[in-house]
Amino acid sequence: MLDKLFGWTKKKQSPEAINPPITFGRYSDNNKTPYKTKRWADAENLFKEKNYHESLEAFFDYMRDDALQNVQSSTNGAERTFTFYQGSKLVRGRYNGENLSAEVTLARMAQPSVPVMRRLLEHNFNLFYCRYGLDADRLCMCFDTEMNTANPNKLYYAFKELATRADKQDDLLLQDFQTLLPIDTEHIEQIPDAEKEVKYNYLIQWIRDTAAAIEQLDPDKMSGGISYLLLNLAYRIDFLIVPESRLLYDLEDLVAVFFIKDDKASSEKNKVMLQGFLKMMTKTKEEVFPCLFRSKHSFAITQPTQQKIIADSIFGANQNTVWFKENNNPYVAQQISEYGLGYCQYNFSLPRPITDLYLILMKVSYADFFRDLGFSEELYNSKTQKFNSDLIGQKITGIMDAWREKYPQINFKTENLKYDSVLSFTLSFTAEIEFVNTEVS
Structure with a gap:
């Protein structure tokens, strides 16, 4: 009674009070609920019945x-409009009983430019559904179709091409052609400078720590371990820092260096990647901060994969930790174990529960990063080395x-987790994810 009268009982904090509204990782549209999946089926059936407007309503509900x-x-009279977000770009469209059209504004071209137009003309040949266009001084991407051919499958891939290509091309055009001006970016959510500061500091620190670890390894005999360190660094930056714009493309280029099929040895590729990261470490806040912002997405830029691919990646990485564990190098062993799941998170559109589990692993492995971002919910304390099991x-x-x-059939045997060190936790945690069944009923 006294607790009620005087408010002595501590109120339960809301998730927002414990965790700031910060999102991590690339957007995945592989997270549809059974209701959303049903709406896709509704859209297909309504289209077959020639109920085109109702089909589109179901399609947008699915998306x-x-x-x-x-x-x-x-709805605005006989005409209906729609918008959807993709990173720094906003797709706007309209449709009536006969036609559907959609477009994205890329940049403003104040002065006519032959090099710009040549670039867009060349890119037009790589598009399946869309085209580049010029409306007065506005560079844009466009898509249109007749309503009687606007089936859900066609719309999905057309909108995905329109949105994902535009989201990337606007940054590249603005970077390569100084005469172009940014336009239609008011919807982008700027993040607090304090958050940018934390992310910038850890970007530099993680690169420095990785470079220091690599210095202790023979570049030829340990080229495999060095590759793991560099690639896992890229995957960690991608997931936790969430870079956009030029910083993201630089990161993607570094990853591509390793996986491109050529005759170069892995030690040579490692050298190029390391040089790229060291160059990234020299970027000033003025260069990095504009690449850190929050945005909404409607399409993933990666494709889903089978559970077996995820399991094989985790198993293979964990097998490769053995030598480093036995030779008293837990840091490299942990990074290799993280790599198995990090590779999948970077390259595939994973089921939402797998991504959520990966976030738990990150909160343990990089507890200080989350603490500095303002997360008071602590899964691991790096100072006391204690887990909140x-x-x-x-x-x-x-x-x-x-x-x-x-x-x-989804399940996770928490009783198999080990809490005697971050390495043992990482190995046991990722090993359990191998058997998390995400087969749809």
């Missing part, structure tokens, strides 16, 4: 991420419960 509100549609278990159980309707 809409209710948490992000990334897709919006409205109860909270980790609760988080995992919550993920399993949230997605069991879509994945009836």
Whole structure:
């Protein structure tokens, strides 16, 4: 009674009070609920019945991420309009009983430019559904179709091409042609300078730590371990720092160096990647801060994959930790173990529960980063080297419960987790993810 009268009982904090509204990782549209999947089927059936407007309404409902509100549609008399977000770009469209059209504004061209027009003409040949266009001084990408051919499958791939290509090309055009001006960017959400400061500092620190670890390894005999370190660094930056614009493309170029098929030895590729990271480390805040912002997406830039691919990647990476464990190099061993899941997170559009589990691993492995961002919910304390095993278990159980309707066989054996070190936790945690069944019912 006294607790109620005087408010002595501590109120339960909301998730927002514990964790700031910061998102991590690339957007994945491989997170549709059973209801959303049904709306896709509704769109297909309604199109076959020639109920084109109703089909589009179901299609946009399927695309809409209710948490992000990334897709919006409205009716204005006989004409209906829609918008959807993709990074720094906003797709706007309209349709009536006969036709549908959509476009994205890329940049403003105040003065006619032959090099710009040549670039766009060349890129036109690589498009399947869309085309580049010029409306007065506005460079744009366009798509249009007749309503009787606007089936959901066609619209999905056409809109994806329109949105993802535009999101990348606007940055590249502005970088390569100084006469172009940015336009239509008011919807981008700027993040606080304090958050940018933390991300910038850890970007520099992680590169420095990785370079220091590489210095201790023979570049020829240990080229495989060095490759793991560099690639996992890239995947970590991509997921936790969430770079956009030029910084993202620089990171993607570094990863591509390793996987491009040529005759170069891995030690040579490692050298190029390391030089690229060291160059990235010299970037000033004035160069990096504009590449850090929050944006909504409607399409993933990667494709889904089979559970076996994920399991094989994790298993292979964990097998390669053995030598480093036995030779007292836990840092490299941990980075290699992280790589197995990080590779999948970077290259594939993973089921949402797998990404949520990866976030738990990141919160343990890089606890200081999350603390400095303002996350008071602590899964691991790097100073005391203590795990919050109860909270980790609760988080995992919550993920399993949230997605069991879509994945009836999903399960995670928390009793198999080991908490004697970050390395043992990482190995046991990723080993369990091998067997997380995300087959749809």
